Amino acid sequence: MSQTLAHIAGRPIGPGQPPYVVAEMSGNHNGDIQRALDLITAAAEAGADAVKIQTYTADTITLDHDGPGFRIQGGLWDGRRLHELYAEAHTPWDWHAPLFEQARRVGVTLFSSPFDFTAVDLLEDLGAPAYKIASFELVDLPLIRRCAATGRPLVMSTGMASEVEIAEAVEAARGAGAKDLIVLHCTSAYPAPMSSMNLATLADMAKRFGVMTGLSDHTLGTAASVAAVALGAVFIEKHFTLSRAAGGVDSAFSLEPAELADLVRSCRGAWEALGHIAYGPGEAEAGSASMRRSLYVSAPVRKGEAFSAANVRSVRPGQGLPPKHLDAVVGQRATRDIPFGEPLDWSMVEGGAPA
Template sequence: MKFNLQKFKNSNTKPFFIAEMSSNHKQSLQRALKIIDQVAKNGADAIKIQTFIPNEITLNIKNKYFKINDKNSLWNGKYLIDLYEEAKTPLDWHEKIFNRAKKNGIICFSSVFDDLSFEFLEKLNVPAYKIASFENNHFPLIEKVAQTNKPVIISTGLAEYDDLDELVKIFKKNNNNNFCLLKCTSNYPAKLSDANLSTITFLKEKYKCAIGLSDHTLENIAAITSIGLGVRIFEKHVKLNNKVKTLDSKFSLNINDFKKYTDSIKSAYVAIGKKSQLISKNEKNSLMFKRSIFISKDVNKNDKINKNNIKIIRPNNGLHPKFYKQVIGKKFQSKQKKGTPLNFKMIKL
């Protein structure tokens, strides 16, 4: 299954939902497969996993440099190697995961974190790639991914504009325009006050590509607001239920909440409508309550039209009020009764 990311530059395109599994399988293949089954039934267009080999993204060393020392972090006190060993999706699960997604009619793709994992995913013929926020300055890996000419989604968390300039340049150099930038706040969970959604408009104007949202907030407000800014791709962490605690469960939605999340965004998309459609179909039934020009007094042929024999009133069956001044002083073609909607056939022009 292929998908073209460039079409999401068009605000008329329907929202596209990516369910991020991350570590929420908690080392159970059966749980991973159940997550796929459930998100496919509850609004997801794609499921994303993470492909990495722990020793390829860090060193198996336990000193102060490799220990998370942030009291605000969900992973405070953990060594990087232990964190990634716990979070990894085993390579021998991948084919089963991809097949399960295909069976459910949704796209499965992966975040790639290292060269060996990239080679592995290429052998599996992954349909698309994700570059995570923590990897968006890994330009040698990004270049390899860009050269595949496959769709690539890139999170912008923790990136300076110089980094994004370089990243986009790599894709342009390799003639791969099928990429999307996801506005991302790399806090887990992220606060609404840190969402900074105003950058979405700037990113769209600067890079001329589709812009999505990697949403780590606990509400749907950021996503609904983003719909109004033209975002049509949404990525959200998903877990099977609230019972199993994982590394990412505190900022992941359970299946029911994911359904509410996707439904609310779809409703926001419907509410936005189209630029060309000022009056909706259902609204047209209310047009009768608009004003128009009516004859307000019995008149005879050749009577002059004046403010005493015509009036701008409801309903909307007569001439548009914009013609009021134009018809004043003209003569009636024939006798007319009070309460008749005025039209041009009645007037000597």
């Protein structure tokens, strides 16, 4: 099963469309609603298609417990208790309505990753135009079914997921009614090393699961996203902050506004450069074709004189015979006097063009 295009808030996404670029706010609001509002404005000004938030509370995503597994070991958040980290990073639910209003005001789409059924209920009440399943929730098939049952477009990240787990998630989504489905390749490391990206997976994923594919990119910089677009990704998601220096749970691997604008330009430029299969001179090359090499008289030739390497050369510009005819011309005789610098054509050659 395959699909042609998805639509989020009326914007078509898929083959033949510019890549859909999403700025992921995550916890980069740093607990300040004004900063969250400013992030939405900055993302719109940078040209992003959408801003994504996350809808959970510490209590809906984990337990307030300090037993085995409830404290992070290694990486960016080493030593943090899960409940403490999520309490800091979450987007308060009473912020959601003003965030959606701000997005409408500045002309950018806003949608969210819900982490439980109550989050879906809240987002439904607010008219969220799409849902995103985070990589860590891809194994939560009941949550996938709940999101898919809304009939809204569904985007799913696949960090850490096996082929079987991805197949189960896609089947759950489609079985519950998902039609506009996009699956994102992802490496769930923060930041993710370039060597871990394995972007060659994109084409295989599209073929294997019959879905449109994109990239949830946790690398530093924009190169992986641009490469993904060149490999057929139709959707790019990248974490976004106003300033890495200001700190925040995700700021270390997030783009600043000028970098997000560069990401948008570069991804759309990569998509535009893909074009279509084409051979021969294109419209943009029209002015260059006249500067190709061709055969010119490089020394005066008298009528009846033989052409030779001494009086015919392959040079620029391209107004004479193509250079491939040099061997056919050499040894033949001139039909008239030809001055230096004249482009050669078959009317000047006894016998004319070879049969």
